[in-house]
Amino acid sequence: MKKIIALLLPLLIVVGLAAFEVELGGEFRSRAAMYNDTDEDNGGHIDNRLLLNMTGRLYPNWNLVYGAEIGDIVWGGAGGGIATRGVNIETAELYIEHNWVAKNLKFKIGQQYWADHRSMILDDPFSGALVEIGDLGGMRAELAYMKPMERRWDINDDYHIGMFSLYMDRLNAGMHSFYGNDLKQNDMANFTVMPFITMPAGPVELDATLFVDYQVVPGDDQIGFGAAFKAEANMGNAGIGADLLYMGENGLTVLSPYYQNGLYLFGWGQWNDSVTVAFPYPDGNDGLLSAVGQVHYQVNPKMKAFANAGYVTTMANNDPAVGLELNAGIEMNLYRDKIKMAVFGAFGNPGEGIDNDPNALYLLGTTLKAEF
Numbered sequence: 001m002k003k004i005i006a007l008l009l010p011l012l013i014v015v016g017l018a019a020f021e022v023e024l025g026g027e028f029r030s031r032a033a034m035y036n037d038t039d040e041d042n043g044g045h046i047d048n049r050l051l052l053n054m055t056g057r058l059y060p061n062w063n064l065v066y067g068a069e070i071g072d073i074v075w076g077g078a079g080g081g082i083a084t085r086g087v088n089i090e091t092a093e094l095y096i097e098h099n100w101v102a103k104n105l106k107f108k109i110g111q112q113y114w115a116d117h118r119s120m121i122l123d124d125p126f127s128g129a130l131v132e133i134g135d136l137g138g139m140r141a142e143l144a145y146m147k148p149m150e151r152r153w154d155i156n157d158d159y160h161i162g163m164f165s166l167y168m169d170r171l172n173a174g175m176h177s178f179y180g181n182d183l184k185q186n187d188m189a190n191f192t193v194m195p196f197i198t199m200p201a202g203p204v205e206l207d208a209t210l211f212v213d214y215q216v217v218p219g220d221d222q223i224g225f226g227a228a229f230k231a232e233a234n235m236g237n238a239g240i241g242a243d244l245l246y247m248g249e250n251g252l253t254v255l256s257p258y259y260q261n262g263l264y265l266f267g268w269g270q271w272n273d274s275v276t277v278a279f280p281y282p283d284g285n286d287g288l289l290s291a292v293g294q295v296h297y298q299v300n301p302k303m304k305a306f307a308n309a310g311y312v313t314t315m316a317n318n319d320p321a322v323g324l325e326l327n328a329g330i331e332m333n334l335y336r337d338k339i340k341m342a343v344f345g346a347f348g349n350p351g352e353g354i355d356n357d358p359n360a361l362y363l364l365g366t367t368l369k370a371e372f
Helices: 002-018
Strands: 021-036 042-059 062-074 089-100 105-115 123-136 139-149 159-168 173-182 188-201 204-216 222-235 238-247 288-300 303-313 321-335 339-350 361-371
Touching (some): 062 105, 123 159
Antiparallel strands (some): 021 361, 123 139, 139 159, 288 303, 339 361
């Protein structure tokens, strides 16, 4: 703790000397899980993490934002044993923001968080610059430059990404487009277009995302395509839903692990994303199909039960299956939607695509989250 305070102290001193207004927010999370792996080895771990976000009002329409991540600190692990006092703090965000009110523009420069509509490509901080355009022909827009990789400083061999997004709020629709350039180092590039829309259809809420991904590969350019569909219908205290993700043979250049299909063993679970066996998928050139059915029931104002069942497979000619999973749990609202807890379990049957001798997988876990 002393080392953490020492690391934060310079920032706190600057804040105090500048005497500007600071807003604090974040989330504390503690989680425990017991599970096995494809070799039938049993294990488990407990960890906790703190996300701390600070926004300082420097001057009118000028903000300085800092986000820190402390952990995950594994109980008994590095920094989590007795008297270890580990240095566990990482910078997640660090950027300056200017709101140009007269032009309805906002500028951000530095390390900043961004996510696409379904977290299919990016749901993480990036280093770069972003411009938010409040009105572009009746739509909102974003234009960004991202720097995912800096190689040698004295050679032009870096990896660059350009992003342009449009949002039509009245229609709950929009489009993301990306251009990734790694030509200097690997002679590779990609261009991705991803339109999306959310719309009601009677009692059902539908969400559709399509994508086309043109990939420049030495000697053999390729095109990947696919779609993600999500549907949910609420009937009183109960609700049912479905999540479907399809990717063609060449897939996406990058499928974000934070795309959540409702599974824990063959997806990144909402309440624990540290026990995934095989996701996004083992080989992006083999395509992917993820089909998940979902149900939930509001037991009372402070308790909800949920269950998900799904199948994940690649499109490979031999041994395509990733796995079949069933999970269920209970979510508890401990304090005004700010402090929540969940108890859950999952059972999975891995396919031969990830395990030549498939053995049953299990997960038992509990997670506590507190937002502020």
